[in-house]
Amino acid sequence: MTATQPRPTRIVSAAVRTRKHATALLLASSLLALAGCSDSDSDSDTDASPSTPSPTQTAGSSSPSPTADAEDAAVIAAYTSSWDAQTEAYKNASSTGTDLKKNTTFKALADIENDLSAMRKAGQITTGKPVIHPKVVKVTDAEIPTATVADCVDTTNWTLIDKASKKPVPLPTERLTKYVSTATLEKWGTKWMVTKLTAQEQTC
Numbered sequence: 378m379t380a381t382q383p384r385p386t387r388i389v390s391a392a393v394r395t396r397k398h399a400t401a402l403l404l405a406s407s408l409l410a411l412a413g414c415s416d417s418d419s420d421s422d423t424d425a426s427p428s429t430p431s432p433t434q435t436a437g438s439s440s441p442s443p444t445a446d447a448e449d450a451a452v453i454a455a456y457t458s459s460w461d462a463q464t465e466a467y468k469n470a471s472s473t474g475t476d477l478k479k480n481t482t483f484k485a486l487a488d489i490e491n492d493l494s495a496m497r498k499a500g501q502i503t504t505g506k507p508v509i510h511p512k513v514v515k516v517t518d519a520e521i522p523t524a525t526v527a528d529c530v531d532t533t534n535w536t537l538i539d540k541a542s543k544k545p546v547p548l549p550t551e552r553l554t555k556y557v558s559t560a561t562l563e564k565w566g567t568k569w570m571v572t573k574l575t576a577q578e579q580t581c
Contacts, residue, residue, distance in 0.1 A: 449513040452524045452562055455480045455569035456511050463489055467503040470496040470540070483572040485560070501546055505534040511560075522564040529581035531555045557581045 462477040470493050472478070478486065496502065508531040515525040533554050537546045557577040562569045 445516065448516055448524075452513050452516065452526060452569050453511055455562060456526050456528075456560055456571060457509070459485070459571040460507070460509055464503075464506050464535075466493055467496070470502050480569070481571045483570075485571045485574045488574065500540045501537055502540045504536050504538055507532045507535040524562045524564070524569065526560040526562065528558045528560065529555060530558045530576070553578070553580050555581050 458476065459480040462472075462475045462479070462481065465475045466472040466477050466489065472490065472493060477489065481489065509528050510531075511526045511528040513524060514527045517523045531554065537548065538544060539546055557579040559575050559577065560571055561573040563572050564570075
């Protein structure tokens with residue numbers, strides 16, 4: 378295998394794992410997106426496209442309210458914070474010293490840590506940063522509130538490099554540099570946590 382790609386998380390997987398389809402992967406997630414999307418992640422619970430997301434709606438309300446707007450803002454803030462921490466982690470192929478665990482947990486965190494481990498073994502890190510365009514498509518009020526975010530992740534200026542030589546790692550030419558990604562978040566107390574990141578085999 379030749380390259381890795383973060384997930385939102387997904388530059389790492391494309392390089393360190395053999396995939397049936399080498400398109401854009403999820404860095405929390407997880408640069409997996411730099412290398413390509415994994416078809417194992419195509420089982421997302423939602424296929425909402427960030428280019429045409431459905432109107433944000435809080436369960437039980439017929440129209441957006443100031444409270445709903447504030448909740449959406451909190452969801453986006455948590456999601457963005459998770460991506461910022463992911464970017465920092467992929468830059469060093471390690472989550473040590475980052476804020477990754479502050480807003481990322483469960484499958485999302487496990488996928489990112491797997492990618493970071495693969496990057497360390499391959500001697501790879503990343504430079505630059507991805508550009509994200511997240512939109513809240515659904516917030517569900519329940520005992521544990523959940524939210525779904527649709528995003529268009531642009532990894533054009535997010536580069537996977539060999540740590541020793543500082544040279545870019547060759548990636549599949551058919552990879553998606555801009556791809557649709559979805560995220561699931563849960564509200565724990567007053568805090569939103571990213572629990573799942575899924576890169577889609579779909580350009581945006």
